[in-house]
Structure formats: C-alpha cells, structure tokens
Amino acid sequence: MKLIYHIQGGDFSAAGGASSEVKKTLKQFNISPFVLRKIAVALYEAEMNVVVHAWHGIMRVDIRPDRVSVVIEDKGPGIADIPRAMEEGFSTATDEVRQMGFGAGMGLPNIRKNSDEMVLTSTPGVGTRLALTISF
Numbered sequence: 001m002k003l004i005y006h007i008q009g010g011d012f013s014a015a016g017g018a019s020s021e022v023k024k025t026l027k028q029f030n031i032s033p034f035v036l037r038k039i040a041v042a043l044y045e046a047e048m049n050v051v052v053h054a055w056h057g058i059m060r061v062d063i064r065p066d067r068v069s070v071v072i073e074d075k076g077p078g079i080a081d082i083p084r085a086m087e088e089g090f091s092t093a094t095d096e097v098r099q100m101g102f103g104a105g106m107g108l109p110n111i112r113k114n115s116d117e118m119v120l121t122s123t124p125g126v127g128t129r130l131a132l133t134i135s136f
C-alpha cells in the first residue's frame, strides 16, 4: 500500500497532518502500539522539519507486510553539515519558531532512535531527502 502527502513549509495549522493520517491508516493493521508509536514519532518529526525548515515537501509511504518505508523529500535550504544537524540539541530554528514550542534540536536524533534504518542526504540550496524504515 502506497500513500503520498504534500507538506507545506511554514504552514503550522496543517502541520502534523500527514503523519497522523499515516498513523490512522496503520492502526487498521495488526501493528503493536510500541511500533506504532515509533512510526508516529519519527514521521511527526520528519514532517515538522519540512514545515519548520523547508519550503515544500512530499512524504511517500510504502506499507509492506513486515515494515513501513517512508521517504520525505523537500525543496528548501538543505543541510550543510549533517553530522552537526544530527547532534542532540542542535537547532537553527528562529526565536519565533521556538516560541511556538519547536526547535529543541531533538527531531533528527529522535528519528534516528525510532527508525531501524535512516538515510539523510541533502544538497545545500536545493533540498533534503530523508529515507527511513521501521520494521513491524
């Protein structure tokens, strides 16, 4: 089963919509609450990174009998230093974004913790691609 969602950068009112739709869909399957939570956390953080840091993104979800694979690709400023971005607490979020409760710098570390596979690639000035897989 394949699902596709568009994610609009800067649209905080719609933020989290795609990841919650995926969670809703997966709930129909026989997936443990533990795994479901891992997926929800990872996808929410990935979606929020597009909303907070990029201009526009697409989330592609591929649900298989044994796993879910997700690719989130965006057009945006990209990430110049990926190892630095992966550090706990590192964030380039603006004060405005922080006042809304985002920008703790824990998104990418939490995506890594909750995924079985994670590949983050980026071209500065062009965009970012995050691929992750979580086994059921």
Ligand SMILES: Nc1ncnc2c1ncn2[C@@H]1O[C@H](COP(=O)(O)OP(=O)(O)O)[C@@H](O)[C@H]1O
Residues within 6 Å of the ligand: 045, 049, 050, 052, 053, 054, 074, 076, 077, 078, 079, 085, 086, 090, 091, 092, 093, 102, 103, 104, 105, 106, 107, 108, 109, 128
């Ligand atoms: N999709 C993205 N596009 C551009 N930069 C990103 C993206 N995702 C993450 N980053 C960069 O990596 C940093 C760390 O991300 P993250 O751990 O999610 O923390 P936060 O989103 O709270 O800043 C961000 O502050 C930003 O500089």
Ligand SMILES: [Mg+2]
Residues within 6 Å of the ligand: 045, 048, 049, 103, 105, 106, 107, 108
């Ligand atoms: Mg984040």
